[in-house]
Amino acid sequence: MRLDRVDLNLFVMFDVIYSERNLTRAAEVLNLTQPAVSNALNRLRDVFDDELFVRNPRGMEPTPVADNIIAQVREALTLLNFSLNEGAVFDPLRTEKTFNLSMNDLSEFMLLPPLLEELTQQSSQIKTRCYYVSRDELVKDLASGQLDLAIDAPLVNSPNLMQVPLSSEDYVCVVRENHPEVKKKISIEQYIALDHVHVSSRRSGAGHVDIALQRMGLSRSIAVRVQHYMVAPRIIEHTDLAWTLPRALARRLNLKIVELPFELATLDWHLYWHKSADNDQANRWMRERLMAAASQQ
DNA sequence: CTCCATAAGTTGGTGGTTTT
DNA sequence: AAAACCACCAACTTATGGAG
Numbered sequence: 001m002r003l004d005r006v007d008l009n010l011f012v013m014f015d016v017i018y019s020e021r022n023l024t025r026a027a028e029v030l031n032l033t034q035p036a037v038s039n040a041l042n043r044l045r046d047v048f049d050d051e052l053f054v055r056n057p058r059g060m061e062p063t064p065v066a067d068n069i070i071a072q073v074r075e076a077l078t079l080l081n082f083s084l085n086e087g088a089v090f091d092p093l094r095t096e097k098t099f100n101l102s103m104n105d106l107s108e109f110m111l112l113p114p115l116l117e118e119l120t121q122q123s124s125q126i127k128t129r130c131y132y133v134s135r136d137e138l139v140k141d142l143a144s145g146q147l148d149l150a151i152d153a154p155l156v157n158s159p160n161l162m163q164v165p166l167s168s169e170d171y172v173c174v175v176r177e178n179h180p181e182v183k184k185k186i187s188i189e190q191y192i193a194l195d196h197v198h199v200s201s202r203r204s205g206a207g208h209v210d211i212a213l214q215r216m217g218l219s220r221s222i223a224v225r226v227q228h229y230m231v232a233p234r235i236i237e238h239t240d241l242a243w244t245l246p247r248a249l250a251r252r253l254n255l256k257i258v259e260l261p262f263e264l265a266t267l268d269w270h271l272y273w274h275k276s277a278d279n280d281q282a283n284r285w286m287r288e289r290l291m292a293a294a295s296q297q
Numbered sequence: 298c299t300c301c302a303t304a305a306g307t308t309g310g311t312g313g314t315t316t317t
Numbered sequence: 318a319a320a321a322c323c324a325c326c327a328a329c330t331t332a333t334g335g336a337g
Contacts, residue, residue, distance in 0.1 A: 036329055038302055
């Protein structure tokens with residue numbers, strides 16, 4: 001078999017199938033339908049004259065032949081990928097690329113203004129599209145290239161994802177100015193006595209604050225639970241509710257800030273990208289911009 | 298029920314031929 | 318030599334069958 005008779009894309013598929021051990025998931029990563037991958041695998045089976053993957057309860061398990069060639073295939077793909085990015089020098093001033101970023105509304109609020117300010121100052125043609133992708137879809141979307149980067153809590157783990165800590169914020173409590181009970185400081189008893197706003201993208205389950213309180217044998221009353229950070233400030237303005245939030249956000253609101261009367265772990269955000277984008281100049285450039293934006297807080 | 302394979306139909310790209 | 322045309326084929330899609 002000669003190389004010029006083989007579709008080199010089949011090796012890309014081989015790499016993904018080997019990682020996923022599942023043709024349906026491999027298809028999602030490759031942005032194809034399941035039968036397309038099934039057919040491609042058949043073509044690859046012809047090339048190697050071997051089954052390459054056999055179905056069993058653990059998924060599509062590689063044959064010894066597949067195990068033998070995977071390392072070389074990956075090495076070759078890495079080299080090809082590298083030469084591809086070498087050739088294309090990324091010029092942020094000329095590229096019209098659209099970056100797709102997954103982040104929640106808090107990250108959007110905190111990071112987009114400094115990021116976009118810098119982009120416009122450089123009169124760059126780069127466009128940004130932000131939408132939140134849930135954690136179970138994140139790895140797939142980053143792998144397929146639908147997403148370039150994601151910002152999330154340090155919970156997402158996958159061998160193919162790269163990550164770097166982006167920011168770390170301690171929490172404070174806010175109430176409206178002229179709140180009848182809360183003055184400059186509050187005790188833990190006062191904190192518990194207040195009714196609270198809680199922000200969480202999940203529909204139920206204990207949050208950060210409540211887990212910390214539980215450890216001390218305490219609990220608080222949550223009057224309203226909402227999914228987005230940016231609705232809470234207006235709720236606080238119009239009620240006597242309290243809200244526990246990252247300090248960097250609190251500083252940007254016209255609300256009374258009081259220090260928490262108990263220890264609470266920081267809120268950490270990580271930046272995620274797929275390992276195939278690690279050497280990509282555009283991706284690397286945007287990572288640096290986001291890290292710079294995060295450090296300006 | 299989940300996941301892979303196959304069938305049938307569609308489409309976009311390639312190479313060969315003819316026309317300008 | 319370039320452009321226009323055409324026929325073919327590979328690889329995709331959707332729909333469906335069938336194995337574990």
